[in-house]
Amino acid sequence: MHMKLIIGLGNPGKEYSGSRHNVGFDVLDQLASTHNAGKFIAQKKFEAELRELTINETKVLLAKPQTFMNNSGSSVQKLQHFYKLNLQDLMIVYDEMDIEPGKFMFSYGRGSAGHNGVESITASLGTTDFARLRIGIGRPKNPEEKASYVLNKPNKDDQKKIDATIKTSISALETWVSEGLTKAMNTWNGV
16 A cells, blocks of 8 residues: 655644744644644654544555654654655645745655754755645744744634644645645645
């Protein structure tokens, strides 16, 4: 059976739960819940919490690296090697400051735009040739506040928009699993 790997980026620990930087974890939690996949299980050898589910007869492994954001690549590389996955079967889901709350976008083969988790993955895999689902969190008004901005919870208005985006992104990820990246981009980018 063909397998796809969806990795949601975030930081482990209760203090980071619900922060903008953990939106990748939130998307995976929602996807697992939508498909009644049960709880994530910690797997030390992959430095991640994992959950398996099936979407339209495709096995999908969900992974939440527990390495902290800046070292996400270590976990991603271990998973990719162990499961011998082609990079086109890999999707990274993460928070994106260049996209406003309430929007998301699929992309492929681009730079990190300063996202430390993506930089770590690019360094570990030795390439930028992987798909991403970038969930909009917007930018702080003061550029010097970037670090505290991503580690804090959004205000109520932004949270509503992000929650709606997370729900919509589930269908978008299902499109990617079933029909591939081009179809997912054409269907969902700009929605």
